[in-house]
Amino acid sequence: MTGYDWIVLTLGFVHDLSVAVYVGGAVAMEFVLAPAQASIPPAQAQIMGEKTSNRFLVLVWSSLALILITGVLRLQMNGMLNSDGLSMADSYGRTLWTMFFLWVVLAINGGLITFIFRPTLQGKLQPGSNQALVTRDRDAKMKAATWIQHLTRADLVLAIIVTLLGASLSRGGLF
Amino acid sequence: METLLTTLLATIHVLAWSIYVGGAIIMELVLRHAQASMRPSQVAVVCQKAGHRYRWWSCLCLALLLLTGLALARPIVPGSPETIVLIILGSVWLALVLILALLSFYIHPEMHIRVSSSMTEEEVGRERQRVGRAIVRMDITVRIELALALFAVLLGAALHL
Known part of the structure; x- marks a missing residue:
């Protein structure tokens, strides 16, 4: 194997591993860890x-x-x-651009979860807050939790679609 | 139509190894990390539940890898680099199946503590030590499993050179 081959192999390995961590990780979090979490008391969960x-x-x-x-x-x-x-005139280019677009959507969803909804979920009330504030805070946290759930499930579906598109590339693209 | 079928099989193949490898990485890097901040009794419950579910997912993924791998296989040229990589990949798959069987039928059952009210303190202590040794065996085995899975990803990347 030449130096070029080693670089291509390394890039392929890192790319495949990153896909596995994202897709496989999302499945594991949703279908393995979340049910396990539900089996312990809420405070520990x-x-x-x-x-x-x-x-x-x-x-x-x-x-x-x-x-x-x-x-x-x-x-x-x-x-x-x-x-x-990268030409949109052929199937390979169109598939590639669609994959990139979906990557952007995944990054935006990740940004919403990381910088908006999780901080809302982790926010703490000031001591001495009145009942109205407590209720508003609780409602905001419930909405944030719901949004996170919807976004993570949407991300999982999108990741599977990107996997399908990626698998089609070696066959010239999907559409 | 044939291209679409091949693409679907390839997608299932990719998803199967992604879930297998990704799941193993999550169990090692995420669940272990979370365990450090949990009470030991809760760690046991979570590990048992998560381990049980992940075993079923692993079983499904390994089966799909075999089926889709065979369906997608190209004609073998004896002695070619691709054939050698495929043989090694097949061997790694077999090793992972054996590890899964070992975990499912021996190591995980051994981790269940069997204490009864009629046991003496010494017997309880010996039982706890036995479970402790089983946990160490499990730790070593799942890390070997993870290393083999990562090696399989590397071999898969080599096939696309």
């Missing part, structure tokens, strides 16, 4: 939920960044990062 979510968000952001970087580098090394490879 909340601690577990916070710890797992914090760590998973780090993995998610790392994966998204690596997927983009390695994806672009792989295109460049295959000579596809040009007007021909």
Whole structure:
């Protein structure tokens, strides 16, 4: 194997691993850890939920960044990062642009969860807050929790669609 | 139509290894991290529930990997680099199946503490030590499993060179 082959192999490995962490991680969080969390008392479940979510968000952001970087580098090394490879006139280009668009949607959803909804969920009331404030805070937290649930499920569906698109690339694209 | 079928099979193949490897990474990097801040009694409950679910997912993923891998297999050229990689990949798959069987039928059942009210303090202590050894065996086995899974991803990347 030449030096070029090693670079291509490394990029492929990192790209595939990042996909696995994102997609497989989302499935594990939803279908393995969440049900396990539901089997312990609520106070402990909340601690577990916070710890797992914090760590998973780090993995998610790392994966998204690596997927983009390695994806672009792989295109460049295959000579596809040009007007021909990225042309919307052929199936490969259209599939690639759709994947990039969905990556942007995943990044936006991740941003909403990380910077808007989770801080709302983690917000603490000031001591001596009146009943109206307590009720408003509780309602805001419930809405934030619901939004997080919807967004993470939407992200899982989108990630599966991106996987389908990625699998079609070696066959010239999906549509 | 054939291209669409191949793409669907490839998608299932990718999802199967993604869920398998991603799940293993989450169990190692996320669940272990969370366990450090939980009470030991709750750790046991969570690990048992999560471990049980993840085993079923692993079983499904390994089965789908075999089926879709066989369906997508190209004609083998004896001695070619691709064939060698495929043979190693098949061996790793087999090793992962054996590890899953070991975890499911021996290691996880051994981790259940069996204490009865008629046991002496010494017997309870010996039982706790036995479970402690089973937990260490499980830790080593799942880390070997994770290492093999990562190696399989590397081999898969090599197939696309």
